[in-house]
Amino acid sequence: xxxxxxxxxxxxxxxxxxxxxxxxxxxxxxxxxxxxxxxxxxxxxxxxxxxxxxxxxxxxxxxxxxxxxxxxxxxxxxxxxxxxxxxxxxxxxxxxxxxxxxxxxxxxxxxxxxxxxxxxxxxxxxxxxxxxxxxxxxxxxxxxxxxxxxxxxxxxxxxxxxxxxxxxxxxxxxxxxxxxxxxxxxxxxxxxxxxxxxxxxxxxxxxxxxxxxxxxxxxxxxxxxxxxxxxxxxxxxxxxxxxxxxxxxxxxxxxxxxxxxxxxxxxxxxxxxxxxxxxxxxxxxxxxxxxxxxxxxxxxxxxxxxxxxxxxxxxxxxxxxxxxxxxxxxxxxxxxxxxxxxxxxxxxxxxxxxxxxxxxxxxxxxxxxxxxxxxxxxxxxxxxxxxxxxxxxxxxxxxxxxxxxxxxxxxxxxxxx
Numbered sequence: 001x002x003x004x005x006x007x008x009x010x011x012x013x014x015x016x017x018x019x020x021x022x023x024x025x026x027x028x029x030x031x032x033x034x035x036x037x038x039x040x041x042x043x044x045x046x047x048x049x050x051x052x053x054x055x056x057x058x059x060x061x062x063x064x065x066x067x068x069x070x071x072x073x074x075x076x077x078x079x080x081x082x083x084x085x086x087x088x089x090x091x092x093x094x095x096x097x098x099x100x101x102x103x104x105x106x107x108x109x110x111x112x113x114x115x116x117x118x119x120x121x122x123x124x125x126x127x128x129x130x131x132x133x134x135x136x137x138x139x140x141x142x143x144x145x146x147x148x149x150x151x152x153x154x155x156x157x158x159x160x161x162x163x164x165x166x167x168x169x170x171x172x173x174x175x176x177x178x179x180x181x182x183x184x185x186x187x188x189x190x191x192x193x194x195x196x197x198x199x200x201x202x203x204x205x206x207x208x209x210x211x212x213x214x215x216x217x218x219x220x221x222x223x224x225x226x227x228x229x230x231x232x233x234x235x236x237x238x239x240x241x242x243x244x245x246x247x248x249x250x251x252x253x254x255x256x257x258x259x260x261x262x263x264x265x266x267x268x269x270x271x272x273x274x275x276x277x278x279x280x281x282x283x284x285x286x287x288x289x290x291x292x293x294x295x296x297x298x299x300x301x302x303x304x305x306x307x308x309x310x311x312x313x314x315x316x317x318x319x320x321x322x323x324x325x326x327x328x329x330x331x332x333x334x335x336x337x338x339x340x341x342x343x344x345x346x347x348x349x350x351x352x353x354x355x356x357x358x359x360x361x362x363x364x365x366x367x368x369x370x371x372x373x374x375x376x377x378x379x380x381x382x383x384x385x386x387x388x389x390x391x392x393x394x395x396x397x398x399x400x401x402x403x404x405x406x407x408x409x410x411x412x413x414x415x416x417x
Contacts, residue, residue: 001036002097005029006110009090010153010368011117015142026086033093042099044386049095054328055378057320058371062087064314065277065365072276080277087371094372098379101340107379108160108344111372115157116180119187122150126190138190148362151196154184155203155354156369159347162207167343195361203354210346255293256300256361262288263299266308274311277365302359309365322370325377326352332384341384348376 008029014021049055066080098104122138124130132139137147144150158181165177188200259280265287266275275283281296299305306314329349336342355369364370 001033002094002103003106003110005033005093005097006107007114008110010111010114012142030089030093033097037093037096037099040099043101044099044382046096046099046382048382048385049378052324052328052378052381054321054324054374054381055091055095057317057324058374059088059091061314061317061321062091064273064310064317068273068310068314069276069279070273084277087366090368091371091375094375095379098375101383104344104376104379104383105340108376112157112160112164112180115153116161116183118144118150118153119180119183122147122187123183123190137192138187143367147191148193148195149364149367151188151191151193151199152355152358152362152364152367152369154187155196155199155358156351156372158184158200158203159207159350159354160344163211163343163347166211195358198361199354199358202357203350206350206353210350255291255297258288258290258294259284259297259299260301260304262290263301263304263308267311270311272311273313274307274309277309277314280305280309280363298363300362302363302365305363305365321374322352322356325374328381329377332380335388336384341380341387344376345380345384348373348380352377 009026013025014023062084065084066077069076069080094107098107118140121140122132122144125133125140126136126138132141132145134147139145139147139150140153144153161177161180161184165174165181168174168177185200188196262284263280266280266283269275269287280298284290284297285295299308303315306318326349329345329352332345333342333349336345351369352373355373358364
């Protein structure tokens with residue numbers, strides 16, 4: 001069930017097949033998934049999951065989105081709840097389903113396969129000029145229709161595909177995973193997303209540095225730097241050539257500074273809870289001079305958007321689950337360098353870092369990536385903590401047994417005397 005839940009969440013069946021939408025397929029799947037968790041006992045206590053501060057911060061971040069529109073009244077908060085409850089449900093159902101290391105693997109596999117379908121759809125859209133390929137830029141459907149949003153899925157799944165390829169000994173699987181990696185790189189190129197290319201370059205660099213056993217000298221650093229700069233420059237030039245003079249890189253830069261200035265003013269005016277979740281575009285004109293093309297747009301920077309729309313409370317929750325997740329992932333990597341837990345922890349950590357870079361150039365408070373990576377991190381840490389606890393308990397029992405045996409020997413020696 002963990003595989004199916006992950007797979008269909010990212011496939012978005014109600015959008016991919018509009019005829020299914022009235023039947024609420026994901027809601028039905030969530031209910032079935034919850035029922036399945038009642039009949040299956042987990043390998044580790046769920047207390048290890050729900051007591052994790054990263055998960056609490058994550059749920060708090062979602063709840064703040066609803067609370068931030070308090071000034072509009074109860075009905076408005078209720079409408080926001082109807083939008084954001086899906087994220088709370090996703091978080092809770094996911095951590096309940098992932099109850100063992102095998103379930104973690106199945107969940108990740110479902111995410112990869114669905115993500116690869118999204119990647120393939122975007123490339124297909126460019127080749128066959130589908131409506132989602134606006135001006136020849138790769139985009140899929142639903143949450144990933146926009147070419148910038150499309151790259152978030154690629155950045156999310158690529159490290160997991162890379163780590164599977166790095167660890168597998170099967171030639172056929174290695175070939176299949178290589179094809180996936182190439183398609184994901186092609187997807188970023190076809191998307192013409194400049195921020196996507198920056199994040200991809202950072203991600204590939206982190207993967208290489210953290211998985212190669214060869215010594216990385218000055219020459220390799222300069223070579224990787226040159227490749228990275230060249231890749232980003234290619235994407236910028238390619239995008240400018242495709243769009244022409246109507247929206248150049250300089251225009252995009254000026255546009256973002258304009259929006260970020262409005263975000264700064266929003267935050268300083270409403271520092272506690274901001275102007276309200278998802279309301280940046282609605283109020284931006286009241287806080288700065290916004291040109292016509294930028295009216296109604298989001299902040300094009302996740303961090304500015306969080307501060308502007310949910311204030312310090314939202315920022316503390318966001319920073320809390322990011323910082324805690326990264327700390328726990330680094331601890332698992334340190335203690336489990338070569339095994340499965342260490343590999344998945346490294347993939348999750350690199351995906352986190354890369355998504356954080358990607359979020360500098362686009363607003364994605366509601367993208368699945370942050371929520372999914374936190375769920376995987378929390379589940380891995382629960383499994384890791386349980387294994388560590390078992391090992392400690394066994395060592396203590398073994399030590400107690402040795403002490404008892406030694407005491408018995410001493411008693412026998414004393415009785416002889």
